[in-house]
Amino acid sequence: MTPDQVGDEPRHILDLRTTPVDRLRALLAQTRRIETDAAGELAGVLAGRFVANLFFEPSTRTRLSFTAAARRLGAEVLDLMGEGSSVSKGETLADTVRTVEAIGAEVIVVRHSASGSAAVAARAAAAAVVINAGDGAHEHPTQGLLDTYVIAEALGRLDGFDLTGLRLGVVGDVAHSRVARSDLVVWRALGAETVAIGPAGLAPASLEALGCAVEADLDEALPTLDAVQMLRVQRERGADTGALREYTDRYRLDEARLGTMRSTAVVLHPGPMNRGVEIESTVADSPRCLAERQVRAGVPVRMAAMLDAAAVNRL
CATH class of the missing domain: 3.40.50.1370 (Aspartate/ornithine carbamoyltransferase)
Structure with missing residues (x-):
């Protein structure tokens, strides 16, 4: 079982090392289509769905572009930073994932200082898909x-x-x-x-x-x-x-x-x-x-990742 197939959900994006080449090319091709989406065909395709950003490390570019990507697709965004969250009180990453999934998150974006933390999050998720926004020195897909x-x-x-x-x-x-x-x-x-x-x-x-x-x-x-x-x-x-x-x-x-x-x-x-x-x-x-x-490429790439993870293909 490869890391993007943890549990029953095969759409996680946890690393590029085990991602099939066809999927890599599809993500890049989707990015290109998004950049030329002059008619705004993707606006609202994730309307009514929740994306949770779980960032336990400081981030500017990555966090903002994931937020912008989700909003351009019409999703509601739940932002959780490590400081001041239940994690700072000792809650495990797995329990945090279960909590935001119970609230309704269908896509969970995780950034964490520990290598392998995205895979931990994916194993904890019952149905939500996990996108790795950087885990320790492991990968940043x-x-x-x-x-x-x-x-x-x-x-x-x-x-x-x-x-x-x-x-x-x-x-x-x-x-x-x-x-x-x-x-x-x-x-x-x-x-x-x-x-x-x-x-x-x-x-x-x-x-x-x-x-x-x-x-x-x-x-x-x-x-x-x-x-x-x-x-x-x-x-x-x-x-x-x-x-x-x-x-x-x-x-x-x-x-x-x-x-x-x-x-x-x-x-x-x-x-x-x-x-x-x-x-x-x-x-x-x-x-x-x-x-x-x-x-600038960060937003369309992360839009493509969210669409792929959520199994949405509108272009």
């Missing part, structure tokens, strides 16, 4: 999907979302990044060659289990890449860069390094950015950096 969508759009791969022939990299604190794991998994599933780049403590050889290459020299890797995702150092998850100055010297994407990349190559960043650490402001603000496009 909808971020992986939106990153893929933005790359496919920028590099002319929207038809079929076939990434064969592309070399895509993630740079920095890969070891602690759920975004990196989802990116590396989905990019490889769609045909790309993938590489994790960083110092040994942040990009260990064990990442090769994801099917990617692992390299330590950013300057050697950059000219070979079609797209690069720059990651911040996640000190809250125990990351240690050692001397920060040495790290930025070796792994910050500045204008000089950007100039060594292919003219068609693009830069991504999932946010929040630490300008001057992993990315120079002039690069972050350049037309080749697609960070703002990533944010």
Whole structure:
């Protein structure tokens, strides 16, 4: 039984590693249809249904885009933050899931600091579907999907979302990044060659289990890449860069390094950015950096995820 088939409900979106390629392509294709839905055909398709956002970690982009996605589909949104909730009083995640489901939630979006927490929520749900909005250092499926969508759009791969022939990299604190794991998994599933780049403590050889290459020299890797995702150092998850100055010297994407990349190559960043650490402001603000496009893609991707999870197909 794969994680998206926990219990009797097969529509959970818990990770991309076990998601069939056909479903990945369908989610991306649905995103494209949503972006061209000029007639607003999807307005109200989830009217009268409840979506619960259970966020036990701080979040701006992900939480707001899930809320916007649900409301654009006409759903009622139940927002629960960890601080001040019953969880802060000792209630388990499973009991919280059962509570919001009893209130009427049919789609439950979960963000939690513990890896595997989305699967815990899915096992606790009787009939509601669970969408993982990031669980510890495990995965962040909808971020992986939106990153893929933005790359496919920028590099002319929207038809079929076939990434064969592309070399895509993630740079920095890969070891602690759920975004990196989802990116590396989905990019490889769609045909790309993938590489994790960083110092040994942040990009260990064990990442090769994801099917990617692992390299330590950013300057050697950059000219070979079609797209690069720059990651911040996640000190809250125990990351240690050692001397920060040495790290930025070796792994910050500045204008000089950007100039060594292919003219068609693009830069991504999932946010929040630490300008001057992993990315120079002039690069972050350049037309080749697609960070703002990533944010804009968040709503249609999460709309597609909700429609898929709720088994709604109106486009």
